[in-house]
Amino acid sequence: MSSEKEAHWLNNYGYINEDEFTHQTSTMEKNEDSRLSSSKENGNKMTYYVTDVPPWYLCILLGTQHYLTALGGTVAIPILLSRELCLQHDHITQSKLISTIFFVSGICTLLQVLFGVRLPILQGGTFAFLTPTIAMLSLPQYKCPEWTYNKTLVNASDPIFIEVWQTRIREIQGAVMVAACFQIVVGFSGLIGILMRYIGPLTIAPTISLIGLALFDSVGNDAGIHWGISGMTASFIIIFSQYLRNVPVPLPAFNRIKKCHIYWINIFQIFPVLLGIAVSWIISVLLTYFNVFPDDPDAYGYHARTDIKSDVITHADWFRIPYPGQWGLPTVSLAGTFGILAGVISSMIESVGDYHACARLCGAPPPPKEAINRGIGIEGIGCLFAGAWGTGNGTTSYSENVGALGITKFVDMNSSRNIFIFGFSIFSGMVIPNWMNKYPHAIQTGVLPLDQVIHVLLTTSMFVGGFFGFFLDNTLPGTEKERGLIAWKENNLEDDDKGANQSGCYNLPFGIGTKCCAGAWRSYIPFCPQPKSPEKRVQVKTQEILNETLF
Numbered sequence: 001m002s003s004e005k006e007a008h009w010l011n012n013y014g015y016i017n018e019d020e021f022t023h024q025t026s027t028m029e030k031n032e033d034s035r036l037s038s039s040k041e042n043g044n045k046m047t048y049y050v051t052d053v054p055p056w057y058l059c060i061l062l063g064t065q066h067y068l069t070a071l072g073g074t075v076a077i078p079i080l081l082s083r084e085l086c087l088q089h090d091h092i093t094q095s096k097l098i099s100t101i102f103f104v105s106g107i108c109t110l111l112q113v114l115f116g117v118r119l120p121i122l123q124g125g126t127f128a129f130l131t132p133t134i135a136m137l138s139l140p141q142y143k144c145p146e147w148t149y150n151k152t153l154v155n156a157s158d159p160i161f162i163e164v165w166q167t168r169i170r171e172i173q174g175a176v177m178v179a180a181c182f183q184i185v186v187g188f189s190g191l192i193g194i195l196m197r198y199i200g201p202l203t204i205a206p207t208i209s210l211i212g213l214a215l216f217d218s219v220g221n222d223a224g225i226h227w228g229i230s231g232m233t234a235s236f237i238i239i240f241s242q243y244l245r246n247v248p249v250p251l252p253a254f255n256r257i258k259k260c261h262i263y264w265i266n267i268f269q270i271f272p273v274l275l276g277i278a279v280s281w282i283i284s285v286l287l288t289y290f291n292v293f294p295d296d297p298d299a300y301g302y303h304a305r306t307d308i309k310s311d312v313i314t315h316a317d318w319f320r321i322p323y324p325g326q327w328g329l330p331t332v333s334l335a336g337t338f339g340i341l342a343g344v345i346s347s348m349i350e351s352v353g354d355y356h357a358c359a360r361l362c363g364a365p366p367p368p369k370e371a372i373n374r375g376i377g378i379e380g381i382g383c384l385f386a387g388a389w390g391t392g393n394g395t396t397s398y399s400e401n402v403g404a405l406g407i408t409k410f411v412d413m414n415s416s417r418n419i420f421i422f423g424f425s426i427f428s429g430m431v432i433p434n435w436m437n438k439y440p441h442a443i444q445t446g447v448l449p450l451d452q453v454i455h456v457l458l459t460t461s462m463f464v465g466g467f468f469g470f471f472l473d474n475t476l477p478g479t480e481k482e483r484g485l486i487a488w489k490e491n492n493l494e495d496d497d498k499g500a501n502q503s504g505c506y507n508l509p510f511g512i513g514t515k516c517c518a519g520a521w522r523s524y525i526p527f528c529p530q531p532k533s534p535e536k537r538v539q540v541k542t543q544e545i546l547n548e549t550l551f
Contacts, residue, residue, distance in 0.1 A: 050120065050364040050505045070124050070398055071274065074101060077125040080222070081392050084137040085165045086144035089154040091312045093165065100322040101125050101391040108382030108395045117367055117375030118506055121358045123382055124398035125391065128346040128462065131210075132339035133172055133392070135459040138437065139335065139452060142168055151297070166327045169392055173327070175336035176387035176394050179344045180380050187377030190526025192348060193369055201410045201484040202418060202473040204349050206425035207466035213430065226304035233280040241272035281306065324388040335452030340394070342463035344383070347396040348376055354397040364505050371506040374527040410484035418482065421472045429465025432458055 054062065078097035087093050101124075108123035136142070145164065147153045155161060186192050223230035245268055253263035268275065287293055288305045296302060355367045355375055367375070375397075383394040412418055436442065436459045443454055457463050473483060480486050 050359075050362045066122055070105075070122055073398070074098075074105065074124050077101065077127070077130055077393050078391075080130060081133065084134055084142075084144075085168050085392065086148040086161075087165050089148070089151045090156045090161075090165070091309050092156055092316050095312050095316040096320070096322075097392055099317075099320055100326075100389055101386075101393060103322050104382070104386050104389050104391050105395060105398075107385060108379075111378050111382060112375065112397075114509055115374065116378030117355050117371045118509075119355060119358045119364065119367065119375075120362055121354060122398040123379070123395045125386075125393040126343070126347050126396040126398075128350065128396065129176070129340060129343040129394040131462060132343045132456060132460045135433070135456045136171070136175065136336045136339045137168060138440075138459065139455065140440075142171070167331075169327050169390055170329065170331045171333060171336055172340075172392050173330035173387045173390050174332035175340040177330060177384055178332055178337045179340040180383035180387055180394065182341060183344050183348060183380030183383060184377055185380075186348065187373055187375070187380050188527050190369070190373050192352070192373060192376050193526075196349075196352065198474060199349060199470065200473055202421050202425075203466055203469040204353070206422060206429060206469045207346050207462050208350050209426060210429040210461040210465045213426070213461065226301050228301075229280060229284060229304045232283070233276055236279050237272050237276035240268040240275050245269040245272070322389050324385075325390075327390040330387065330390075333452070334449045335456045338453045339456035339460055342457065342460050342466075343394065344380075346462045346466065347379070347394070351376060351379060351397045358397075368506060370527050377527060410487035412482050412484065415478070415482050417476055417478050418484075421469060421476065424472065425465045425469040428468050429461040432464050433461045 053059075075098055078094055078101060082088050082090075082094050082097070087097075105122075105124040112118075112123050113120065148161070148164065186195070246266060247268060248264040249267045250262045250264055251267075252260065254260050284293075284304055285306050288307055293301050293305045295305075302308070352372060355372055358364075359366055379396055382396075386394050413422075436455060440455060443451065443458070445451055445454070
């Protein structure tokens with residue numbers, strides 16, 4: 001090859017061997033054909049890839065869809081927390097908590113998609129924080145006064161009542177903010193990668209599973225208000241999400257090419273929860289209007305009425321901007337901080353799985369280590385904001401189950417060892433917290449702060465299940481393949497060796513990556529885009545050529 005041609009190949013493709021470039025291109029074409037074939041077989045077709053920009057009007061509609069999809073889960077967190085905050089009869093303050101968590105979630109989502117992992121992944125409230133928060137508020141000093149359970153005795157504007165609930169939420173704020181600092185350090189220092197070397201699927205699966213399982217008591221109490229409406233709502237969600245998910249619905253549409261036309265969309269697959277709740281609510285409105293539900297507050301079924309909280313619409317602020325410290329100066333306790341730390345660790349583990357799942361769903365290459373580090377660090381900043389604003393919760397990648405669904409298939413569940421670890425962890429994570437709640441004074445060391453820490457940790461099912469999963473998985477004999485570590489590392493720790501830098505979607509925006517992360521020193525910064533080797537530069541260039549050719 002002539003020196004001029006070598007220079008041409010080096011400048012344009014980052015590689016000087018034409019034969020090697022041809023080989024790389026041929027290999028990548030085969031991989032791309034395989035990916036496209038697999039996509040067609042599964043019936044999946046990408047309308048927009050992660051680096052594409054849809055029309056502005058479509059962005060608004062898709063953004064609204066994300067908002068509506070997250071609506072149910074985000075609203076549920078302040079509602080479930082209100083009982084522990086003594087706010088079950090103060091609907092106006094509940095609406096303020098809801099508006100605050102939505103406001104902070106929006107800010108955190110912008111930070112994540114701009115400076116974090118840079119994937120289209122929503123940030124919102126998490127049940128991982130709800131469980132330790134309820135455990136913390138179960139301590140004797142935070143038990144709600146008896147008079148707060150009587151609606152006739154609660155005056156929302158009474159300074160005594162305001163101090164009762166604000167004392168509790170300020171304690172949550174302080175614990176979340178301290179725990180958030182830990183998450184920021186773990187993310188931006190790259191420690192998350194070190195932690196993931198010792199945390200395998202058998203630690204993650206019970207930890208994430210217990211996020212939802214631990215709330216069975218609260219869910220049962222709320223569903224028990226009217227089992228008929230609760231069962232109907234669950235049935236609608238199951239029908240929409242499972243039986244009708246592949247049934248398209250015709251909707252009118254318009255564009256410049258097709259003009260007015262019919263657009264078929266799998267609406268039941270996109271909005272199963274929203275549709276289930278909406279249908280049940282409409283039915284409840286009709287049953288309320290015709291007085292099928294009783295109007296006696298003490299009668300069973302009264303709380304299924306849709307008019308008992310109508311005063312919120314007329315009295316709550318329609319436009320309100322939350323601000324840091326709106327409930328007062330946050331306070332910090334050792335017990336609360338340790339409890340929330342268990343939630344932070346759980347949400348970090350879950351988020352790593354969410355990043356990889358989101359990348360696969362939107363056609364992006366697997367996220368490199370530096371993008372994961374930035375994502376976890378930004379989530380820590382989001383939790384710091386959530387604590388400062390006083391949402392009563394933290395924020396994390398809004399996908400409660402996507403990580404758990406893809407975790408257990410790395411694990412050999414034909415192994416009696418793995419079945420024992422998983423089963424024992426889940427069993428312990430439910431039995432021990434339940435026992436501690438029944439006998440809160442069973443463990444007494446004589447040191448009150450230590451007793452409180454132990455109580456919060458042992459009543460946090462995620463911590464108990466995750467601890468036993470981690471301990472047993474790292475101490476019981478078992479091969480790496482049996483433990484699922486080989487598949488886990490290949491999918492989550494070594495993705496950058498398999499082409500994670502094939503796209504610029506993980507680069508920082510506005511030229512920050514080239515301006516602030518330039519030079520050889522950036523290889524020592526865990527959250528900076530890492531320099532590519534000549535082999536990876538040619539992979540990037542050939543992938544761009546293939547994308548232009550194929551799409």
